[in-house]
Amino acid sequence: MRAIVYEEFSVLPQLRDIESPSTPSSGVVIDVEATGVCRSDHHAWSGHDSTITLPHVPGHELVGRIASAGPEVTDFHTGQRVTVPFVCGCGRCRWCQGGNAQVCPEQTQPGFTHFGSWADQVAIHNADANLIAVPNDLPASAMVGLGCRFATAFHGLRVRAKLLEGETVAVFGCGGVGLSAIMVARAIGARVIAIDVSDAALDRARAHGAAHTVNAAGKNSVDLSAEVVAQVLDQCPDGVAVSVDALGREDTIAAAIASLAPLGRHVQIGLLTAPPVIDMGRVIGLELSVLGSHGMAAAEYPEMVDLVIDGKLRPQDLVTNVIGLADAPAAMEALGANTGSGMTVIDLNL
Template sequence: MKAAVLEDFKKPLTIETVHDPDLSPDGVIIEIKACGVCRSDWHGWMGQWQGFLAPLPHILGHETSGEVVAAGKNVRNFKKGDRVIVPFTQGDGTCPHCLAGHSNVCDHQAMPGFTYNGGFAQFMQIPKADHNLKRLPDGVHYLDASAMGCRFMTAFHGVTSVGKIRPGEWVAVYGAGGVGLSATQIATAIGANVIAVDISDDKLDFAKKVGAVATVNSKKENAPEAIREITRGGANVSIDALGIQETMLNSVLSLNKRGRHVQIGMTSFGKEGMLKLPINDIVDKEIRFSGSFGMPISEYAGMLQMVEKKRLQPGKLVTKTISLESIDDAFHDMTTFSGKGVTVITDFEEKRPPRNYNYFEKQAV
């Protein structure tokens, strides 16, 4: 199969023909129809998450959707021809957290594109498929599915389950990238008033298109002060979608008394990830600081239903569709902060005869 392979950190991915994935008894193989290029992929490409990333050479890509072409003999919930979305945070289905409905913090967590080969390829295998796949409703296109594959579903969990955002509340969203724009659209759909914060006017304009009622360019003005003025006291909820010292700090400082901070953006590992907090403000104002990671499988049904009913439209966040060969261009845009919206790979064309699916069917026996 054709794949974009990470062989060296910070170097162009190698487009090459690699071995087709093996099928395990509890897994399925999907033909990938769409795969988003996420900033988490960029972190992996930069070598910032070594120790978590599988050894090189490796195939990144975790915002995937596609069609099942083979199912292992122990798989009960999926069959050939099923349209599926691949959740980013996956569990074993047996640990106490999974059994309690919190598969996103499984004790034996797996992540496509990080702990095993991902979606920057024509095919991929999903292990423990009965626990780690969701069937796509007929009304949800593959492009929409991959647009919600990581950033959107991460924002959905942060907004609805962790932030518990309610209609009428003021919500400050720091960062107008994929996660921030997703949070803006989702919070707006709930009925909240979103203030988007970024250093790019182009990204802020896009945030308005997906629902922000106000924007703040933090390069031009003091963001916490501007938010306190707009809201007449401070936001009820503030979300840091980036994970750097400045945005995390400003997010907390933007809150009114008894406000809720949701930390979605991850930072570097090790000492560089030890950020400083305004503890006195957190104590004096009774601010709640919560981390939010991925989304458990148990919450997918509600999100997919909202997408199918068009109450949420992740496809509107997609600004560019590309081929496998263009992933490095997408990484360059992330390095320079020059891109906007969500980029999705939709062209996995291989310059060789069409795949004979009997290969996978034989594995499934």
Template sequence: MRAVLFHQFGDAPIVTDVPEPELPKGGVILQVRSTGLCRSDWHAWQGHDPGVALPHVPGHELAATIAEVDSGVRGWRPGQRVIVPFICACGNCEQCREGNQQVCTRQLQPGFNYWGSFAEYVAIPYAEVNLVALPDEIGYDTAASLGCRFATAYRAVTVVGAVRPGEWLAVFGCGGVGLSVVMIAAALGARVIAVDTNPAALSMATRHGAQHTMLASSGPSDSAGDDVAEQIRQLTGGGAAVTMDAIGAESVVQTALRSLKPRGRHVQLGLLPDQVRLDLSFLAFWELSWLGSHGMAAHDYPAMLDLVRSGAVRPDELVTGVIGLDEVAPALSAMSGAAPAGITVIHPAADPS
């Protein structure tokens, strides 16, 4: 099959023929129809994820049809349309038994600790736990954004951050996950402030429900972050109830925490470096909560899919680019600079229908 492959971290990926994946016990082989190009794929390519072994095929958010099913898998058959959480849970560990598959202790992630979806086919383990039926009303390109960015945003807003109607929510970073947060939170009645360095991203945030936008400095200046935090405190009358870092940067976390009102909640979505230096002297004083959020379990997808099908949210409008495998290398390289507005999806085959 054709796939995007890199042999060294940071080197230009190539499109080449590689062996098709082997059918895992209890799993399926999927024919990839559409797969998202995510910031996390850039991190894998740069060598920031310790689970990536070389050579490697990246890609982790996908919409597909089932090509082959292991004989031990119940309830699934070839030809069905599916999406998959980027965390493939085992279904048997303590966290899985409690319903928290997004933090499965034996999880596998396509595109990170095994070859992913920038290819014509991908293997998915533990199929009965991880496959989600894709409604006919939702297209493959829309669905490709749901398994990672949109699902992560949905759970962050509704469960981890527990954002309530009327609360102020400040979102830092308006790439795919940040715009998804804006869209979902606004649809559920929150008052959303979007912060980004890209005017085009802020324009999209406004179109999808942000009541206010703030253009941040692209530099690491502490004073610039303090200015944004002060603007948010003034606008909200004392600070946001919830902040979310959808980028994963030391300076962003610091600004987000300083933007909260007393007893406010910060939700960390963006992946941070191993070490960060923050002034947290006010964390205990103001009784702030700092929460992590990482994906969503497959069994929680129906409520999100119902919201999409209702038209209350339009993740299809976040898809701003469609490319083929041959265009992945320059698209990945472009992510080394400012993140483009919206979501780019990849069609591994010429015809994704």
């Protein structure tokens, strides 16, 4: 099969012919229809992920059809159109049995723990616990982003923070996952205040449903926790019900927590290079919740997929570029300089 392969970190990947994956006894091999280009792919290629062994095939956001199924698979069949979370559970541990495969200690991740979906085919382990059937008539562009950025945003807002219709959310950082959070919040019926340092990013935030935007450009860490928070509180004087840090910086986390109302919930999606200092006195005094979001279990997908089917959530609106597999190495390299929030999709049929 064709696959994008790199044998050294930060060295341009190559399109090659490699051996097709074997079918796991409890898993499947999927003919990839389309797959996403995610910043996490770039981090792995840059050597920032200790799970990667070389040579490697990236890719973890995908939709496709089952080409073969192992003898232990009972719930899915050959030819079925499916997607999959980027975190796949073992299906046996108490976390998986409780519907929380995203924190499974024995998790697998296509594109990280084994060869991923920047290829004609990809193997998925423990299929019955991890696959999600998707409608045949939905465009691939609506399905690809559900594996990572939209799943993380939906899980954080709906499952972890239990966001309700009519509540207000402040989203700090309007890149790909931040825009996904905005779109998920609007699909649920919440009001969104978006914060970023880029006017272009804030324009996109408004286009995707933000009711109000705050430009934090030029603010140092002290000002961010004062001027920016003051602008958020101008829109929601008692504080917001939910805050989201989609960037992964100590100052944005501080501002997000400072924007919360009593009993508010902060969702941390952005990854950090070092543990942040948090105003724990405010967390204790106002009984705030600080919640992490790392992917989403397959068991939680039906509600999100229904929002896509109903047209309330349109992940395809984030897609700004569709390329063929041969163009994927250049797209990987471009991620290092690209700060845009649009999504690139690799169409395996091009």
